[in-house]
Amino acid sequence: MPGELRTEWLYDLRATIDMDNIHEIGDAGAGRRMIYPITGGRVEGPHICGDVLPFGADFAVQRTDGVAVLDVRALLRTDDGAEIYAFYPGHVHQQSLGPFGDLPAGENYFRTTPRFETSSEKYAWLNRIIAVGVGWGEPPNVVAYKVYAVL
Numbered sequence: 001m002p003g004e005l006r007t008e009w010l011y012d013l014r015a016t017i018d019m020d021n022i023h024e025i026g027d028a029g030a031g032r033r034m035i036y037p038i039t040g041g042r043v044e045g046p047h048i049c050g051d052v053l054p055f056g057a058d059f060a061v062q063r064t065d066g067v068a069v070l071d072v073r074a075l076l077r078t079d080d081g082a083e084i085y086a087f088y089p090g091h092v093h094q095q096s097l098g099p100f101g102d103l104p105a106g107e108n109y110f111r112t113t114p115r116f117e118t119s120s121e122k123y124a125w126l127n128r129i130i131a132v133g134v135g136w137g138e139p140p141n142v143v144a145y146k147v148y149a150v151l
Contacts, residue, residue, distance in 0.1 A: 007148035010131065011045025014144045015052045015074065031063040043076055045147075048123070050078035058143075068092040070112060082120035088112040088133065110135035114147055 018037040025033035041052030056074035063069060070090035077083050090112030096102045103109060112133035116126035133145040 006151040007132065008151055009045060010147045010149050011043045011048045012144065012146055013041060013043045013052065013133075014138075014142055015041035015056075017058075017141045017143060019141045031061040031069070034060050034062060036060065038072075038074055041142075043078075048076070048078060048084070050076050050082075050084075053077055066093050066095060072112070078120075078123070080122070082118060082123050084120070084123055084126060085117040086114055087117075088114035090133070090135070092135070108136065110137075112145065 016039045018039045021037050023035040023037075025035070027033075036058040038052060038054065038056040038058070040054045043050050043052060053075040056072070059071040059073070061069045061071075068091070070088070070092065072086075072088050072090070074086045075083060076086055090110070092108055092110045094103065094108050097109065112135060114131040114133050116123075116129075116131075118124065118126055130150040131147055132150060133147045135143060135145040138144055
C-alpha cells in the first residue's frame with residue numbers, strides 16, 4: 001500500500017566498547033561529550049556478515065534532559081573482504097514516548113539511523129538505502145543492534 005512503512009532485516013551487530021578508555025571532553029554547551037572506543041565486534045545477517053574493526057568510536061553527547069545523542073563511526077569488513085564505513089546518529093533515553101506511549105519497564109528508547117559508504121560493487125546498494133537500528137546494551141561492555149533497511 002502506498003505510504004506504508006516497510007522494513008527488511010539487514011543484520012545484527014554486536015560491538016565491544018573499551019570501558020577502561022572512555023574519554024570525557026566535558027560540557028561545551030550542548031551537553032557532556034563522551035568518546036566510547038570500539039574494540040571490535042561482529043555483524044551477522046542475511047545481507048552482510050563480517051567483523052567490526054577495532055578503531056571506531058561513539059562520540060556521544062549526554063544532554064541535560066536525559067537524552068544521549070549518538071554519533072557512531074565504525075568500519076566493517078565483510079567475510080568476503082569488502083570494507084564498509086558505517087556512521088549513524090541516534091538517541092538513547094529512558095523517558096516516556098509521549099503520545100506514542102510509555103516504554104516497557106527497564107527498556108530504553110535506543111534508535112539509530114545508520115548510513116553506509118563502500119566502494120564494493122557487491123555492497124554498493126548500501127550507499128543508496130535508508131536504514132534504522134534498534135539497540136540495547138549488554139553488560140559489561142557490548143552494544144547490540146538489529147538493523148533494518150527501510151523499503
